[in-house]
Amino acid sequence: MxxxxxxxxxxxxxxxxxxxxxxxxxxxxxxxxxxxxxxxxxxxxxxxxxxxxxxxxxxxxxxxxxxxxxxxxxxxxxxxxxxxxxxxxxxxxxxxxxxxxxxxxxxxxxxxxxxxxxxxxxxxxxxxxxxxxxxxxxxxxxxxxxxxxxxxxxxxxxxxxxxxxxxxxxxxxxRAGVAGSRGKKGRAKDRRGADLIGARLRGADLRGASLRGAYLIAADLTGADLRGADMIGADLRDTDLSDADLTGAFFLTQPQLDAARGNAGTRLPGSLTRPAHWTAGS
Structure with missing residues (x-):
């Protein structure tokens, strides 16, 4: 079936x-x-x-x-x-x-x-x-x-x-097979519910990370690698996703993107659209 x-x-x-x-x-x-x-x-x-x-x-x-x-x-x-x-x-x-x-x-x-x-x-x-x-x-x-x-x-x-x-x-x-999803001791990156408000995560390797319910309000994720990350319930209000790679990120919704900031260099899952208010700069 x-x-x-x-x-x-x-x-x-x-x-x-x-x-x-x-x-x-x-x-x-x-x-x-x-x-x-x-x-x-x-x-x-x-x-x-x-x-x-x-x-x-x-x-x-x-x-x-x-x-x-x-x-x-x-x-x-x-x-x-x-x-x-x-x-x-x-x-x-x-x-x-x-x-x-x-x-x-x-x-x-x-x-x-x-x-x-x-x-x-x-x-x-x-x-x-x-x-x-x-x-x-x-x-x-x-x-x-x-x-x-x-x-x-x-x-x-x-x-x-x-x-x-x-x-x-x-x-x-x-997330099990996503490169970078495990730390030095083989444990998956778990940021569930984490308080990352205003965090400086520019260029961070968050491949395959669990960001379920994480508070990323006004965090700087410029150029961060979020491929294959679980984004369910993550609070992305005013989060800077400029040049970030969200390819393959899952459980990410349009309202989350609409609440964030990004640019033409932000890479998105194919099911979502680039918000009109995002800047066109690189």
Missing amino acids: PDQTTDTASLRGDCAQCFGLCCVALPFAASADFALDKPAGKPCPNLGGDHRCGIHTRLREKGFTGCTVYDCFGAGQKVSQITFGGQDWRTGPKEQARLMVEVFPVVRQLHELLWYLTEALGLEAAAPVHADLRRALERTEGLTRQTPEELAALDVAAHRQEINVLLLRTSELA
């Missing part, structure tokens, strides 16, 4: 098929990322009656950088068009609007897991766990198609933990 994978196109946000759910369901606080406070369930004042952002092309200059680095992984259109059958929160019953606010973050988490599982199935080194990954993907996809009430009651944290066990095993297998 060939690998069962989810179409990655369905795991990318399609705002034209969504009712602006991220602008309604999610809360944000006035900070460097957002210009004002907004509680969950209250529409952003920049959201128009057509469910489109009125300042979409000026988000950064208006103080909404946080919006520019957000991706729902396709959860918005799934909830809008499938879970609620195309009936939006403005015109539907009040209870439906409440449910949409509850369900959207749940489906977003499930779609993020689908992205990781799909990528894991594409890693040849993870072949020993492909069968388990395939079953996990099918189960997770099935959960996204539950009723609104079932989704609202889902223990998504418990499901994430189950999937994480598989993703950890995938990471171990994928």
